[in-house]
Amino acid sequence: MANLNRIKVVLVEKQKTGKWLAEQLGKSNCTVSKWCSNTIQPDLNTLDNISKLLDVNIKDLLVDNKE
Secondary structure, eight states: OOOOBOHHHHHHHTTOOHHHHHHHHTOOHHHHHHHHTTSSOOOHHHHHHHHHHHTSOGGGGBOOOOO
């Protein structure tokens, strides 16, 4: 699967862990891990919540695939 999100990178930049994000969102660590590895993708509402928790623009969580 293509890398569609930058959640893992932004978590590192913000010095937060996947476990922290899972707790904030009420999701399992496994789900957040799958988002970070781009195995699955969060829905848009969840992505919006992640951007607010990490205090970043939602666009910062997405990979720009324009070529």
